[in-house]
Amino acid sequence: MSTLELNPQQEAAVNHVEGPLLVLAGAGSGKTRVVTYRIAKLLDMGVLPSDILAVTFTNKAAAEMRNRIRILKNAQVLASTFHSLGSRILRESIGALGYKTDFAIYDEEDSEKLLKNCLEQLQLGGDKKVAKEMRQQISTAKNNLESPDGVVDKSLGLVYGAYQTALKECNALDFDDLLYLTVKLLQEHETVRQEYQNRWLFILIDEYQDTNFAQYSLTKLLVEKHQNLFAVGDPDQSIYSWRGARYQNILNFERDFPGAKTIVLDQNYRSTNNILQASNALIEHNPDRYEKKLWSAGSEGEKITVFIGQNERQEAEFVALRILKMAADRSIPLDDIAIFYRTNAQSRAFEDALLSRRINYSIIGGLSFYARREIKDILSYLRLVISNTDLISFLRTINLPKRGLGPAALDKLAEAAAQKKLPIFTLCEELASDPNFVHGLKLSAKQHSGLTNYVRLIHRLRDARPSLKIHELIAELIAESNYLDFLKEDPETMQDRKENIDELMGKAAEWEEEREHPTLQLFLEELTLRSTAEEKTDLPSIKLMTLHNSKGLEFSLVFLVGLEEDLCPHINSKDNPESIEEERRLCYVGMTRARKYLYLTASIYRFMWGTFRPMRPSRFLKEIPVRFLQNSSPTSPMIQEESTSDPEGFSEGEKVYHHQFGAGTIQKAYHSSFGLTYDVYFDDSDTTRTLAAKFAKLKSL
DNA sequence: GAATCGTCTGTTTTT
DNA sequence: CAGACGATTC
Numbered sequence: 001m002s003t004l005e006l007n008p009q010q011e012a013a014v015n016h017v018e019g020p021l022l023v024l025a026g027a028g029s030g031k032t033r034v035v036t037y038r039i040a041k042l043l044d045m046g047v048l049p050s051d052i053l054a055v056t057f058t059n060k061a062a063a064e065m066r067n068r069i070r071i072l073k074n075a076q077v078l079a080s081t082f083h084s085l086g087s088r089i090l091r092e093s094i095g096a097l098g099y100k101t102d103f104a105i106y107d108e109e110d111s112e113k114l115l116k117n118c119l120e121q122l123q124l125g126g127d128k129k130v131a132k133e134m135r136q137q138i139s140t141a142k143n144n145l146e147s148p149d150g151v152v153d154k155s156l157g158l159v160y161g162a163y164q165t166a167l168k169e170c171n172a173l174d175f176d177d178l179l180y181l182t183v184k185l186l187q188e189h190e191t192v193r194q195e196y197q198n199r200w201l202f203i204l205i206d207e208y209q210d211t212n213f214a215q216y217s218l219t220k221l222l223v224e225k226h227q228n229l230f231a232v233g234d235p236d237q238s239i240y241s242w243r244g245a246r247y248q249n250i251l252n253f254e255r256d257f258p259g260a261k262t263i264v265l266d267q268n269y270r271s272t273n274n275i276l277q278a279s280n281a282l283i284e285h286n287p288d289r290y291e292k293k294l295w296s297a298g299s300e301g302e303k304i305t306v307f308i309g310q311n312e313r314q315e316a317e318f319v320a321l322r323i324l325k326m327a328a329d330r331s332i333p334l335d336d337i338a339i340f341y342r343t344n345a346q347s348r349a350f351e352d353a354l355l356s357r358r359i360n361y362s363i364i365g366g367l368s369f370y371a372r373r374e375i376k377d378i379l380s381y382l383r384l385v386i387s388n389t390d391l392i393s394f395l396r397t398i399n400l401p402k403r404g405l406g407p408a409a410l411d412k413l414a415e416a417a418a419q420k421k422l423p424i425f426t427l428c429e430e431l432a433s434d435p436n437f438v439h440g441l442k443l444s445a446k447q448h449s450g451l452t453n454y455v456r457l458i459h460r461l462r463d464a465r466p467s468l469k470i471h472e473l474i475a476e477l478i479a480e481s482n483y484l485d486f487l488k489e490d491p492e493t494m495q496d497r498k499e500n501i502d503e504l505m506g507k508a509a510e511w512e513e514e515r516e517h518p519t520l521q522l523f524l525e526e527l528t529l530r531s532t533a534e535e536k537t538d539l540p541s542i543k544l545m546t547l548h549n550s551k552g553l554e555f556s557l558v559f560l561v562g563l564e565e566d567l568c569p570h571i572n573s574k575d576n577p578e579s580i581e582e583e584r585r586l587c588y589v590g591m592t593r594a595r596k597y598l599y600l601t602a603s604i605y606r607f608m609w610g611t612f613r614p615m616r617p618s619r620f621l622k623e624i625p626v627r628f629l630q631n632s633s634p635t636s637p638m639i640q641e642e643s644t645s646d647p648e649g650f651s652e653g654e655k656v657y658h659h660q661f662g663a664g665t666i667q668k669a670y671h672s673s674f675g676l677t678y679d680v681y682f683d684d685s686d687t688t689r690t691l692a693a694k695f696a697k698l699k700s701l
Numbered sequence: 702g703a704a705t706c707g708t709c710t711g712t713t714t715t716t
Numbered sequence: 717c718a719g720a721c722g723a724t725t726c
Contacts, residue, residue, distance in 0.1 A: 058716075083716050108715090128721085175716060242714065343713050365715080406702050447702095529716070548714045570713050586714080609711070610717050 006030075006037070013263045014038045016230065017045070020223070020257035022208070022250065023232045026294045027279070027592035028270025028554070031232055035204065036068045038230065042202055043073045053200040053222070054079040057207040059530055061552060078200075082215045083529055086178035089185070089196060096189045097181060102521060104172040104383050105528045109371070110392045111135055111174040117391070118162045134159055142176035143212045143244035145183055169423070171389045179214035186221045197225040207551075208233030208253075212244030220256070229257060235290050236283050239548060239586050241578075251290060268294045268592075270554055272301020275598050278628035279591040285623050286581045302597060303630040308617060309603040310634070312346070312562070316353035318632075319559050319601065321692055323359060323542060326557055326597065334360060334540040338555040340547050340590045342568040346561065347544050360541035365549040370527050374487065374497040375504055379524060381477050385461045386521060389423040401486035403450025409443065416441050428455050457481055470523055471508040474501075547590045558594035560587070563602040564615040587620045600624075649676055649693065655701040656680065663701060 006014060010030055013023050014037045025031035039052060049069075054077060056062040062079040069077045080088065091101050106114065115138070116131040124130070138160045141151050148161035167174060173181065186193045203223050205211070208231040211219065223229040231253060238247035254260045268276050276296050283289070309315035319339060326332055339350055347363055354361045369375065377400055380393035387393075399405050405413075416438040417424040430437040432455040435448055443451065457480050464476055478484065478501065487494045511526075512518040543555070547568075562568055568587060573579035591598060600621060605612045650656055654666045656678075668679040676693035691698070 081716060178716085239714075240716095243716080345712055402703080404702070408702075444702095546714060567713095572713065607717085 006034075007267055009263050009265050009267075010034050013265070014041055016261070016263075017042070018228055020227055020229045020253070020260040021231070022253040022260055022262045023230070023265060024250070024262060024290070024292060025232050025234055025265045026268060026292060027234065027237065027589070028268040028276075029265035029294070030267075030269055031206075031265065032068075034265070035206065035230075035232060036065065036072065039065075039069055039077060039204070040072050043069075043075055047202060049075040049077045051201040052077050052204070053085070053202070054204040055082055055085060055206065055219075057081065057210060057552070059084065061206065081529070082211075082218065083175060083178045086182040086218070087525060087529065089182050090173070090178065093185060093189075093192050093195075094181065096192055097185055099168060099173075099181075100171055102171070102386065104170070104387060104390050104393070105178070105525055106167070106170075106172045106174045106392065107371075107528055108135070108175070109376070110172070113392050113395070114166055114170065114172075115159075115163050118159060118166050122159065122162055124159070138163060139174075139176050140244060142180040143214050145180060145214055145217060166391075169389060170391045171387055172392070176214075179212075179218060183214055183217050183221065186218070193221060194225075196222060201226050202228045202230070204230040204232070206232050207237075209235050209238040209247040209250045210240045210243075210245040211249050212240075212246060214244070216246070216249050223257075227257065227259075236286075236292070236585055237551065237589050239551065239582060239589060241582055264292060266292055266294050268296045269298075270595055271296065271592060272299060272596055274301045274303055274628050275591065275594050275596075278304055278598075278624045279588055281625055281628070282584065282591065282620060282623050283588045286584055304598045304600060304624070304628055305632045306621065306629050307599065307601045307631075308633040309601065311605045311612070312349040312603050312607065313353075314634075315561060315601050315603040316349040317690075319350060319561065319599070320353035320357050320359060322559075322599065323354075323557075324357065330597075332556050332597075334542050336556040337559075338543040338545065338550065338553070338557070338593070339559045339561060340545060340550050340593070341562050342547055342570060342586075343562075344546060346567075350544060350561070354542065360539050361544055362541045364543055364545035369500070369503070370530065372497075372500055374500055377483070377486075378474060378477065378501060378504060379527065381458075381461075381481065382473070382520060382524060384425065384458055385465060385473075386524075388425045388429075391424060394425050398451075398454060401482050403454055404444065404446040405450055409447055412441060412443075425455075425458070432456070465520065469509065470512055470518070470520055471505040473520070474505050474508060547586045550593050551589055554593050554595055556595045557597040557599075558590070559599045559601060560590045561601045562606075563587075563600050563618040563621055564606065565618055567606070567615070568618055568620070584620060584623075587618075600629075650678065650698060650700070656698040657701050 010033070013021065013034045016038070023031070023034065025034070035054075039054065042052060043049065054062070054065055056065060056079060059081055062081060062084070065079040066077060069075055087105065090099075090103070094101055094103065112131050112135050115135050116128065119127075119131055119134070134156070137156055141156070141160060148157045148164055151157045151160060167177070186196060200222065203219070205219055210233070219229065231250070233250045235247045235250050238245060241247070249256075254262065271279070273296050276294055280294060307315070307318050309318055323337060327334065327337070341347060341350075344365070351361065351363075370379075377396065380396040383390050383393040384397060395410065398410065413424055413427060417427040420427060420438065422430070427438070428451055431441075431443075431448075432452040435443070460480060461473065461477055465473060468476065484498070487497050508523065511523060515522075566574075569580050569583035573583050602615065602617050602621065604615060606615050607613075649669060650666045652666050652669060655663065656666060657663055664680040666678050667681050669676070678691050678693060678698070680691055680698070
């Protein structure tokens with residue numbers, strides 16, 4: 001490997017071997033390359049791949065890192081998220097905490113249901129809002145490593161304690177347990193701690209600014225013996241404080257790890273100087289910053305385009321038209337274009353605009369495939385195949401399709417289960433073979449046969465499991481359970497849901513092929529922990545995502561949309577100056593993803609909560625000096641300037657040709673905020689489209 | 702126990 | 717405006 005292509009700071013980082021090192025890596029400063037080369041360097045020196053642990057922020061980033069090392073050095077290095085790492089450790093060693101190693105992992109939805117259940121048991125009512133709030137508080141407590149006894153609010157502690165007990169009875173862990181229990185395990189069990197301290201000699205943590213207290217503590221525990229910690233991060237890109245992240249961890253690094261060295265990477269290789277300096281100017285509005293000014297030897301580039309539309313529809317139209325224009329004029333591949341927004345709900349207007357112009361797009365994140373109802377139903381069935389104790393999966397599947405076992409019957413069963421001190425599914429097994437197993441429990445004939453069928457179904461699947469592939473097991477499950485009967489209840493969505501299930505089977509088959517030791521348990525775990533951002537798309541497509549999901553990515557052309565007060569910065573951040581600073585960092589992260597072209601857009605009215613709300617441009621727009629900006633809004637003279645190159649106008653009834661939509665007829669010619677605009681009827685698609693003359697490039701036929 | 706209809710309530714961000 | 721939730725009826 002040649003280090004010629006590295007600058008002196010990068011080289012120093014790559015060549016660092018022993019002791020703690022903090023790399024303050026600004027946006028676009030070649031962080032990925034440094035991390036990869038440094039691992040390669042360790043391997044060159046004879047460090048074994050199994051001695052190295054790399055922790056990344058997402059599973060996707062972890063997969064990429066593994067891939068790079070495999071290609072570069074043909075070596076298998078362990079790279080995972082903190083949560084996956086926790087799961088790995090706990091699967092091996094959680095026995096010391098009195099749990100079983102085949103625990104299920106509950107996502108937020110599952111956890112909330114269980115918590116709601118606990119609240120009902122404690123006679124605290126089953127209000128969903130309360131459950132949601134409580135779950136958040138318990139999550140915060142766990143991320144701060146507070147036990148049920150340790151929390152200040154005693155009534156919270158009571159619920160928290162009950163919830164932990166319930167989880168244990170279900171043989172399940174929630175997301176936060178993967179960190180909380182791992183730390184607890186290592187803190188309380190000397191031999192286990194030593195084992196893991198000895199396992200990895202070199203530990204690398206990416207996105208260190210977004211570690212919370214539990215993750216920080218886990219890091220400290222793991223590196224305690226060898227002190228070979230290589231942490232990479234950028235306090236200006238800390239955007240997860242609401243998840244307990246403390247960017248102060250990065251500022252305290254030298255205190256926490258005595259003898260630590262710090263290297264600053266401040267040369268940016270990604271963006272044009274216009275984009276970079278505008279981003280610098282924005283982030284400088286944050287007080288108390290660790291001073292770091294990114295610079296670039298690159299060209300000035302084009303100015304950042306600002307567009308302020310009348311409403312979100314117009315904003316989206318502008319973006320769609322501009323994408324077509326830029327893709328055509330500058331031959332930018334669709335994969336190299338992205339739209340970032342603050343909230344998932346904003347994607348809709350852009351989807352509509354892109355859809356109507358036949359621009360391929362994919363949404364990264366958002367409603368995950370695995371969060372869909374039908375997928376979770378199937379996965380719950382599979383979890384029950386593994387475990388008798390998984391209450392949440394039982395409750396989810398027992399009446400799918402209808403088996404006559406509604407809430408009232410389930411209450412009775414739950415009560416009987418508590419009385420007999422049996423997991424509810426075990427109780428059902430007993431009842432299936434002996435209807436009089438519980439004294440005084442009366443089920444109707446229909447209910448009893450429904451319950452018996454359900455138990456038999458699970459047993460059949462358990463028997464079949466060893467001889468079947470996962471996708472075959474799913475097929476079996478669908479067939480035997482008559483799950484499709486349930487889908488038929490909603491004919492509107494049935495086709496979609498069926499296709500999703502087919503896709504799940506496809507993914508299962510694919511996953512099983514790729515894996516050396518595929519197990520059902522591992523399959524379920526990976527699906528639960530998988531970040532929503534791991535979609536594989538075959539066709540080139542524009543990427544739509546939240547600002548949070550944009551972290552770590554880069555695109556030639558970026559649209560940062562919805563830059564309005566109360567949206568970005570979000571209204572919920574207003575009461576707290578620190579939250580506003582985080583919103584500013586979020587905006588900064590978005591801007592610095594752009595290589596060549598950056599668009600900042602907003603709209604004057606936005607349809608929210610059922611009505612049009614007037615919006616004000618974001619303060620962040622005003623914090624960027626105008627010398628980096630050019631205005632493309634309808635009211636600006638800029639638009640006329642662009643319009644001068646318009647082709648001669650067409651008149652109504654004239655035949656025209658569009659490179660994408662084909663032959664069409666002008667229905668109407670008029671002036672809109674985009675200048676000369678046509679409504680054109682296209683024969684091919686039998687639709688009328690509104691096109692701006694200056695973008696659409698219509699030819700006469 | 703299930704289906705249907707109205708009412709209400711709400712939108713940050715995610716491993 | 718949606719989607720979730722609860723009350724009412726079958």
